[in-house]
Amino acid sequence: xxxxxxxxxxxxxxAPPPAGRDRRSWTGWGFIGPFVAVFAxxxxxxxxxxxxxxxxxxxxxxxxxxxxxxxxxxxLRDDRFWAALGRVSLFLxxxxxxxxxxxxxxxxxxxxxxxxxRNFFRVSxxxxxxxxxxxxxxxxxxxxxxxFGLVGDLGDAFGLSLPxxxxxxxxxxxxxxxxxxxxxGYNMLIFYSALRVVPHSLYEAAEIDGAGQIRVVTAIKxxxxxxxxxxxxxxSIIGSFQLFNEPSVMQKLAPNAITTDYTPNxxxxxxxxSGQQHNYSATVAIVMGLITMVIAYVVQLxxxxxxx
Amino acid sequence: MHKHSRRLLRGIGLVCALALGAxxxxxxxxxxxxxxxxxxxxxxxxxxKGGSLTVWAWExxxxxxxxxxxxxxxxxxxxxxxxxxGNDQYxxxxxxxSAKKGVPDVAQVEYYAMGQYALTKQLTDLEGFGxxxxxxxxxxxxxxxxxxGGEGIYGLPMDSGPMAxxxxxxxxxxxxxxxxxxxxxxxxxxRALHKADPKVYITNDAGDAGFTTSLLWQSGSRPYQVxxxxxxxxxxxxxxKTYTDTWQKLLDEKLVAPVTSxxxxxxxxxxxxxIATLATGxxxxxxxxxxxxxxxxxxxVAPLPQWEAGGxxxxxxxxxALTLPELGGNEALAYAFVEYxxxxxxxxxxxxxxxxxxxxxxxxxxxxxxxEFPYFGGQQANKIFAESAANVADDWSYLPxxxxxxxxxxxxxxxxxxxxxxxxxxxxxxxxASVEYGDEQGFTVEK
Numbered sequence: 001x002x003x004x005x006x007x008x009x010x011x012x013x014x015a016p017p018p019a020g021r022d023r024r025s026w027t028g029w030g031f032i033g034p035f036v037a038v039f040a041x042x043x044x045x046x047x048x049x050x051x052x053x054x055x056x057x058x059x060x061x062x063x064x065x066x067x068x069x070x071x072x073x074x075x076l077r078d079d080r081f082w083a084a085l086g087r088v089s090l091f092l093x094x095x096x097x098x099x100x101x102x103x104x105x106x107x108x109x110x111x112x113x114x115x116x117x118r119n120f121f122r123v124s125x126x127x128x129x130x131x132x133x134x135x136x137x138x139x140x141x142x143x144x145x146x147x148f149g150l151v152g153d154l155g156d157a158f159g160l161s162l163p164x165x166x167x168x169x170x171x172x173x174x175x176x177x178x179x180x181x182x183x184x185g186y187n188m189l190i191f192y193s194a195l196r197v198v199p200h201s202l203y204e205a206a207e208i209d210g211a212g213q214i215r216v217v218t219a220i221k222x223x224x225x226x227x228x229x230x231x232x233x234x235x236s237i238i239g240s241f242q243l244f245n246e247p248s249v250m251q252k253l254a255p256n257a258i259t260t261d262y263t264p265n266x267x268x269x270x271x272x273x274s275g276q277q278h279n280y281s282a283t284v285a286i287v288m289g290l291i292t293m294v295i296a297y298v299v300q301l302x303x304x305x306x307x308x
Numbered sequence: 309m310h311k312h313s314r315r316l317l318r319g320i321g322l323v324c325a326l327a328l329g330a331x332x333x334x335x336x337x338x339x340x341x342x343x344x345x346x347x348x349x350x351x352x353x354x355x356x357k358g359g360s361l362t363v364w365a366w367e368x369x370x371x372x373x374x375x376x377x378x379x380x381x382x383x384x385x386x387x388x389x390x391x392x393x394g395n396d397q398y399x400x401x402x403x404x405x406s407a408k409k410g411v412p413d414v415a416q417v418e419y420y421a422m423g424q425y426a427l428t429k430q431l432t433d434l435e436g437f438g439x440x441x442x443x444x445x446x447x448x449x450x451x452x453x454x455x456x457g458g459e460g461i462y463g464l465p466m467d468s469g470p471m472a473x474x475x476x477x478x479x480x481x482x483x484x485x486x487x488x489x490x491x492x493x494x495x496x497x498x499r500a501l502h503k504a505d506p507k508v509y510i511t512n513d514a515g516d517a518g519f520t521t522s523l524l525w526q527s528g529s530r531p532y533q534v535x536x537x538x539x540x541x542x543x544x545x546x547x548x549k550t551y552t553d554t555w556q557k558l559l560d561e562k563l564v565a566p567v568t569s570x571x572x573x574x575x576x577x578x579x580x581x582x583i584a585t586l587a588t589g590x591x592x593x594x595x596x597x598x599x600x601x602x603x604x605x606x607x608x609v610a611p612l613p614q615w616e617a618g619g620x621x622x623x624x625x626x627x628x629a630l631t632l633p634e635l636g637g638n639e640a641l642a643y644a645f646v647e648y649x650x651x652x653x654x655x656x657x658x659x660x661x662x663x664x665x666x667x668x669x670x671x672x673x674x675x676x677x678x679x680e681f682p683y684f685g686g687q688q689a690n691k692i693f694a695e696s697a698a699n700v701a702d703d704w705s706y707l708p709x710x711x712x713x714x715x716x717x718x719x720x721x722x723x724x725x726x727x728x729x730x731x732x733x734x735x736x737x738x739x740x741a742s743v744e745y746g747d748e749q750g751f752t753v754e755k
Contacts, residue, residue, distance in 0.1 A: 060428060060709065061537050061750030148573055168726050255568060256515050256722035260715060273399055274715035275745065 054283040060276070071283035080261040081284055085291070087172065088263050092240040095176035100232060102180070103187035108217060110188075111195040122192070126185035133182060133245040140178045141166070141253050166254040175246045183239070187232045194228035195221060230303030234296045241292045244269070264288040345436030346640045351647075354640035358383020361641055364401065365416035365630065366393045367466060369661035373654040377645060386645065394418060398711060405430050405635060413636035414646055417463060418628040419453030420518070423534065423708035425631070426456035432632040433460030437643045442651055449624040449700035450666035457534040457705040463629035464650040465666035467658075469589020470696035471522060471612045471625050474596070477685075478606040479508060479581045487610050491554045494585075494613045498563040501584055509565035510558070511585050512574055515725045517717035518625060519588070520551075525623035525704045527551045527615050531739075533754070534705045539746050540754040541707070543735035550615050552731040559724060559731065566725065579603045587612060589625035590693035594662040597683045604682070609689040612696060622699040627666065664693065671697055709749060713742045 029036075054071050058064045075081055106125055110118055128136065143150040144165040155162045165174040198221065206216050222229075244265040251258040251266075260270035264284065271281035363374065363386060374386040389412065391400045398421055404410045417425065425431045439461045443451060450465035475487055480497075483504040488494040498510035513519065524531060529547025533540035558564050565583055567573045577583035579602040586592065596607060612622055630646045632639060648654045655667050659676060670676050671694045680686045707713050720741055721734035746753040 059748070059750035060424065145573065147567070148576060253568065253571065255718040256726045259719040259722075261719070270715065275712050276402065277748075 050282040050286055053279050054286055056279050058276070058279055071280050072287065074280065075283050075287050078284070081264065081267060081287075084261050084264045084267050085288070088240050088243055091172060091176060091243065092237060095179060096233065096236040096240060098176070099180045099184055100187055100229070100236065103184045103232070104191055104229075106184065106188045107191035107195060108221065110192055111221070112213070122188075125188055128182050128184075129186040131182070134249055136182055137178055137246045137249040140174070140181070141250055144174055166250070166257055168257040171250070171254055171257040175243070175250065178246055179239075179243075183236075187236070190228050190232050191225055194225035198224045226303070230300060233303070234299055237296055237299060238292055241265075241288065241295075344432060344639065346438075346643055348438065350640045351644045354638075355381050355384065355644055358385075359638060359641055360385040360387060361414065361638060361645055362387045362389060362412040362636070363414040363630075363645065364389050364391045364397060364412040365414070366390050366397065367416055367628070367658075367663070369658040369663045370649065370654075372661060373649045373657050374645075376653070376657060377648055380648075381644075384641065384645075394421075395711065401633070405633065408635055411633045411635040413632065413638045413642040415631050415633055415636075416466065416628050417631050418626065419450065419456075419624070420521075420706045420710045420714070422453065422456040422462055422629065422631070423458075423706055423710060425633075426458050426460065426462045427537070427708045430634050431462040432634050432639065433462060434464070434632065434643065435461050437639075439464060442647075445651055445668060446666050447668055447671060447697040447700065448702035449697065450627055450629070452702040452704065453624070453627065454629045457708065458536070463631035464646050465627070465629045466650050467591060467627050467663050468666040468697060469591050469624050469626035469664070470693055470700055471526070471587060471589055471623050472689075472692050472696050473585055473587050473610045473612050474592055474607055475585040475610060476578075476581050476583075476603065476606050477608045478603075479584045483508075488613050489611070490617050491613045491615055495554060495557050495563070498558055499561065502561075502563055507582050508584055509577075509582060510563055511587065512565040512567040512569065512577060512583050513558075513725070514566050514568045515718050515722040516569060517714035517721075520717070520721065521706070522623045522625040523551055523555070523587075524548055525701065526612065526621050528621070528701075530704065532705050532707050534708060537708075537750070538752045538754070539707065541739050541742050541746070543732075543739045547615075548735065549732075552735065554615075556724075556731050575599050581606070589627065590664040590696065591626060593681060593683060593689065605685050608684050608687055609692050611692055620699045621701065622696040623704070624700055707742065707746075708751070709742075709745065712745060713738070716741050716745075 055066060055068060056064050057067045057071065106121075109115055110122055115121060131139075141149075146152045146155065146162065146164045146166075151162050151165060154160070163170060165171070202220050203216060206220060211219065242265050243263040247258050247262045247266050248269070251260070251262070260274065261267040265288070268281045268285045268288070271277040271284065275281075358381065361384060363370070365388065370388060374388045378384055378386055391397045391412075397416070401412075401415055401417075404412070417431075422431070442464065446465050447468060447470075449470065450468040453468075454461055454463045454465055456462050473487075479501070480487055483501060485497050485500050485504075486493070488497045494510065501508045501510055521531075524543075524547060527547035527550045529543075529545050529551065531541060531543050531545070531548060533542075565577060567577055567583070574583070578586070578596070578600045581603070593609075597604070600607075611620075614621060630650055632642050632646065636642060649658070651667065655665050655670055659665050659670055665671060665676075671690075677691050677694060678688055679690050681689050717738060720738040721731065723729040723737075724731045724734035743753050
């Protein structure tokens with residue numbers, strides 16, 4: 001990547017302020033002060049507090065005691081946590097490529113200019129993103145019902161016995177379907193806007209060289225939106241690891257398929273609100289946050305390196 | 309993506325932070341003062357003086373009780389707050405107690421959830437208030453409930469849920485099937501009904517901790533042994549085996565509808581006859597009348613099926629008490645209200661409103677027993693409920709952390725409903741998970 005070079009050493013340095021160091025200007029801080037205050041209060045303070053919490057253990061019998069890193073040790077050995085992480089990782093490996101693939105195809109189709117009613121498509125595909133996740137999940141859950149839902153009606157209409165989308169084997173795929181439905185439009189919009197800024201002269205040059213549409217896509221469009229692809233992938237990774245709304249809403253309808261430790265976030269929620277284990281919950285959240293950060297960072301590094 | 313979940317998590321973090329911060333600052337400064345006592349004259353003086361009282365409860369009939377109470381004692385102002393039903397309220401209450409701020413003077417708590425508050429001394433022991441003299445006024449199940457496995461009396465029973473079998477008579481008549489009196493007959497009826505019409509199930513069961521523990525209670529199983537902080541958990545006694553053997557048949561042959569209670573599907577099934585019976589608490593009639601209007605006149609009530617032919621065993625399902633949180637104030641006034649609502653005139657008001665009382669006087673009164681339920685085709689259902697209430701075995705106890713244990717029921721026993729795991733194995737893993745939690749929380753758990 002090209003960045004601005006620092007001023008060359010040859011340039012004459014401005015003279016140091018006459019009265020020494022304490023004459024430092026605080027004007028800059030005045031500008032970012034309000035932001036820093038809010039940022040510290042709503043972002044840094046809760047993280048610091050979680051770290052503090054994670055060093056203690058509060059028991060119904062015995063009260064609060066300092067336990068050092070015991071909670072972390074417990075988290076690293078916690079099968080329920082690792083199973084939840086495995087589940088969202090599987091979700092990530094299957095759902096994210098499918099969702100981004102569809103979003104990319106739609107964005108390319110819209111950008112190709114060969115589609116009638118482009119604006120209508122763009123808006124209607126984006127629309128699910130405007131539906132709150134809880135509402136979307138409820139709506140889909142009703143459709144998934146094998147007795148009175150759409151799945152049940154389809155089964156009745158064709159005399160089939162369709163598999164239950166809310167059974168333990170299929171429920172993760174059913175959640176994936178909901179998430180895909182919700183976020184294809186959002187990702188499509190990121191790709192589409194990236195495609196819109198590709199200079200038209202490139203397409204004209206390609207046409208003169210006799211390149212077909214496929215070649216234009218692979219040689220111009222995809223490389224041009226690499227940055228957008230990486231960003232969308234990182235957002236999706238974070239989203240997958242933080243999966244919470246969908247399982248927590250569906251848990252009421254499929255309590256035996258979705259356990260209280262179904263995803264890492266849902267596990268921390270259950271620990272905190274059903275089990276009163278706030279300290280351990282904070283620990284699991286911190287461990288999960290670290291894992292998410294590392295993976296997102298690795299993806300970013302890889303994505304950007306190839307792009308350079 | 310998933311902005312909501314991030315926001316929610318941050319919110320949760322903040323709530324936890326607040327709650328725990330308060331705990332950390334609190335320490336143990338106000339313990340060891342011995343049981344409190346409030347005499348009758350104290351109560352009278354408090355009523356004279358007046359003041360305001362905050363009551364957290366979701367029981368609908370209390371509204372009228374509060375209004376009457378204020379009319380009788382014009383100096384008293386009762387703020388009745390619905391802070392959520394069941395678990396939602398416990399979360400709010402726990403947070404308030406941890407923060408030592410905003411704790412209500414009176415709180416509704418279900419029997420199964422009382423242990424935790426009683427053990428951690430977050431509820432006032434009412435023995436010194438004269439509550440011990442009220443023991444004979446209540447039927448045994450609820451009275452055992454307010455003792456919460458401890459030595460004290462941590463509330464006054466408000467309602468109770470002696471179990472009975474609600475059945476759709478129209479469905480049973482149509483297929484000419486006899487209403488079961490034992491659980492073995494119940495299984496036979498389930499087979500016959502499902503065979504006659506594959507859409508009909510004897511009942512719904514998708515794994516419900518409250519229901520399972522109630523059936524265990526009735527079967528004579530006593531899985532939880534609680535003595536202060538010493539806890540024993542064992543789901544392998546004879547009663548538990550009787551239950552799992554019978555219920556496993558229903559699951560194996562797919563004779564129960566896999567529908568969760570209180571879902572839309574459930575109400576629909578109760579209305580159209582595809583769910584033919586419900587074994588549940590005596591508080592059910594009001595719910596049927598309001599939620600399943602279509603089937604008015606179809607349903608009847610019968611005694612709960614028995615594990616042994618000719619038996620009379622029963623159990624409680626649900627029910628709650630009014631308690632005085634230790635950190636609430638105004639004890640004399642709070643007790644006056646609780647006594648009025650749950651032992652005094654308030655009981656009649658609540659019975660009129662459709663509540664099922666815990667007091668023997670009302671349960672045995674002719675007026676109560678002769679009440680005809682239009683929803684049940686004029687049947688005097690209270691007679692069955694009252695008999696059930698009298699037959700509840702009173703040596704059952706819940707865990708001091710039953711709220712948590714119930715929350716993981718579907719993680720463990722739930723497997724028996726959706727896979728090849730047996731109920732007995734499911735109960736075993738529930739036992740293991742409950743033991744583990746007990747250990748972590750500092751209980752002495754016998755394994």
